[in-house]
Amino acid sequence: MSQQIPEVVIFRLPTYLYILNLLDEENVEIVSSQELGARLQMTPAQIRKDLSYFGKFGKQGKGYNVKLLLSELRRIMGLEREWNMVLIGTGRLGKAILDYSRMTLKGFKYVAAFDIDPALVGEMAGDIAIQHISELPQTIKTKSIDIGVLAVPPSQVQQAVNQLVDCGVKAILNYAPVATQAPKDVRIRKVDPGLVLQTMAYHLQSLGTA
Numbered sequence: 255m256s257q258q259i260p261e262v263v264i265f266r267l268p269t270y271l272y273i274l275n276l277l278d279e280e281n282v283e284i285v286s287s288q289e290l291g292a293r294l295q296m297t298p299a300q301i302r303k304d305l306s307y308f309g310k311f312g313k314q315g316k317g318y319n320v321k322l323l324l325s326e327l328r329r330i331m332g333l334e335r336e337w338n339m340v341l342i343g344t345g346r347l348g349k350a351i352l353d354y355s356r357m358t359l360k361g362f363k364y365v366a367a368f369d370i371d372p373a374l375v376g377e378m379a380g381d382i383a384i385q386h387i388s389e390l391p392q393t394i395k396t397k398s399i400d401i402g403v404l405a406v407p408p409s410q411v412q413q414a415v416n417q418l419v420d421c422g423v424k425a426i427l428n429y430a431p432v433a434t435q436a437p438k439d440v441r442i443r444k445v446d447p448g449l450v451l452q453t454m455a456y457h458l459q460s461l462g463t464a
Contacts, residue, residue: 263304267331269294270304274324286317333361338398340423341367342414343405344374344384347429351405352379362401366393370410387417394421401425408432415442 273293277285287298294301305311308330311323328334339355341348344367352364367379368387375386385393393399402418404411408430415434418426424440431446 259307263307266304267327270301271324271327271331271333274320274327277320278324282320284317285320289317335361337362337400338365339363339401339403340365340390340394340397340399340418341379341403341405342369342387342390342418343407343410344369344377344379345371345405348405349379351403351429352382356380364403365397365399368393390417391421394418394423399423401427404428404430406430 270290273290274285276293287301290296290301291298305318305323309326311318311326339362341352341364344352348367348369352367355362355364364382367382367384368390369375369384370387372386374384377384399421400423402414402423402425404414404426406414411428411430411432412434415426415428415436419436419440426436426440426442428434428442428444429446431444431449434442436442
């Protein structure tokens with residue numbers, strides 16, 4: 255794809271995938287942009303525009319073949335393979351992330367976990383033995399790690415990012431609400447439920463419900 259895909263479109267792809275999976279489970283064979291729009295609370299025009307960035311998947315007046323579109327989006331999103339992940343930080347948050355992932359994530363697998371706390375090294379986090387952070391480079395090399403996930407205190411985030419970058423990891427998910435620096439070819443995403451809750455509190459306050 256030669257054209258630049260807007261980030262907001264990429265962020266919507268998992269939502270499309272989720273709805274298409276539901277439709278497939280309901281044995282729906284063909285779905286129109288109007289029907290997708292009703293489920294996604296989006297305009298049909300926006301859906302057609304988003305999908306047009308990646309090719310032509312439907313015929314005007316006939317809609318989209320659910321199985322075909324589902325398969326194509328999985329291919330586009332790189333979900334036809336399994337991605338190996340490593341977790342850095344195995345405190346309460348880290349262990350909760352592992353538990354959640356085992357129950358809900360498909361196509362993503364934690365294959366190693368690390369910490370600097372000697373009291374945690376050697377313990378089991380589910381079916382993963384916690385290793386010392388000094389073993390990170392060798393593990394990333396031998397287990398072909400694709401994604402690094404950080405569940406460390408804010409003061410340790412940049413150091414952890416540097417370690418992953420030095421090991422060649424190009425995708426990092428960070429659970430601490432702090433800015434980080436990395437080369438342009440490294441993609442970092444921040445996840446902070448606390449910030450989302452604060453924005454919800456603002457909206458409640460503005461509505462006069464608090």
